[in-house]
Amino acid sequence: MMRGEIAMRPLWKGAISFGLVYVPVKLYAATEQKDIRFNYLHQKCKTPVQYRRFCPYCETEVPMEEIVRGYEYEKGKYIVFEEEDFGKLATAGGKNIEILDFVNLVEIEPIYYQKAYYLTPGDGGAKVYELLKQAMFETGKVAVARVVIRSREVLAALRVSEKTLVMSTMHYPDEIRQANVLPELNYNVNLPENEVKMAVNLVSSLSSEFKPEKYTDTYRQGLMELIQAKIAGAEIAAPVKPEAGKVVDLMEALKASIDLAREERGRQAKVVPETTAAKGAGRRKTS
Numbered sequence: 001m002m003r004g005e006i007a008m009r010p011l012w013k014g015a016i017s018f019g020l021v022y023v024p025v026k027l028y029a030a031t032e033q034k035d036i037r038f039n040y041l042h043q044k045c046k047t048p049v050q051y052r053r054f055c056p057y058c059e060t061e062v063p064m065e066e067i068v069r070g071y072e073y074e075k076g077k078y079i080v081f082e083e084e085d086f087g088k089l090a091t092a093g094g095k096n097i098e099i100l101d102f103v104n105l106v107e108i109e110p111i112y113y114q115k116a117y118y119l120t121p122g123d124g125g126a127k128v129y130e131l132l133k134q135a136m137f138e139t140g141k142v143a144v145a146r147v148v149i150r151s152r153e154v155l156a157a158l159r160v161s162e163k164t165l166v167m168s169t170m171h172y173p174d175e176i177r178q179a180n181v182l183p184e185l186n187y188n189v190n191l192p193e194n195e196v197k198m199a200v201n202l203v204s205s206l207s208s209e210f211k212p213e214k215y216t217d218t219y220r221q222g223l224m225e226l227i228q229a230k231i232a233g234a235e236i237a238a239p240v241k242p243e244a245g246k247v248v249d250l251m252e253a254l255k256a257s258i259d260l261a262r263e264e265r266g267r268q269a270k271v272v273p274e275t276t277a278a279k280g281a282g283r284r285k286t287s
Contacts, residue, residue, distance in 0.1 A: 011149075013122055014095030016132065016158070016165075018143070023129050024122025025097070030166060031116050036223050086151045095148065097156065097167065102141040108157060112170045119158070119165040129165075136160050198254040205261035 010026035070078035121129035143158040155170040
């Protein structure tokens with residue numbers, strides 16, 4: 001492990017079950033939030049604001065050991081749940097990822113996905129893990145499964161990603177809001193064929209291979225620069241953003257957009273050969 005890196009620790013150890021086959025696995029978080037965090041301060045004295053667990057009836061602060069969870073079934077009336085109540089529900093599936101079906105990836109609308117996790121082989125499970133991964137790879141299938149995470153049973157999708165299996169938790173269908181109820185979608189327009197063709201040409205001109213490394217969080221980068229400037233006591237003027245002009249002629253806007261896309265592609269194409277040639281020259285000099 002390189003200096004400065006934080007060792008990843010499994011969230012839990014369990015097994016994938018499909019049919020009568022069990023695959024021992026370890027679960028790791030596959031993503032992390034890199035948002036810049038702020039504290040709320042009192043403007044006058046710059047002291048961090050405290051948030052208290054306060055009971056207005058008893059007029060006192062409540063320690064964590066005295067806090068329980070309650071479900072409000074009528075206004076002002078609650079039934080109390082203890083931790084063992086949730087345990088009764090969680091023990092049904094244990095720490096098993098139960099595969100329910102194998103489906104095609106394109107059949108799952110991305111809106112269903114939530115958080116991603118890596119699944120690695122558990123102790124002694126490398127062979128059966130690789131067997132499942134190879135079978136899913138050759139069939140091109142994604143596994144829809146059921147799993148308990150943090151005392152709650154969730155739906156999940158398992159797919160092959162390079163050397164590992166990735167599990168993405170999913171929303172249930174009744175958690176997805178229907179778009180057809182949005183009033184703005186009740187429009188009726190006629191699209192001329194030439195405008196459709198021009199728009200398709202624009203999409204084709206802007207199409208490229210997906211390379212995630214080319215996309216960066218420019219907001220977070222700018223925010224860090226602003227933080228460093230404030231630490232140094234400098235003032236930064238906000239950049240003036242050009243106002244978007246109104247589209248007068250849609251066809252002209254499409255044509256201009258296609259021309260700009262072609263120019264940008266041309267500039268990118270020139271950079272690559274020059275860079276490659278420079279590297280080749282460097283290799284020749286050192287040989």
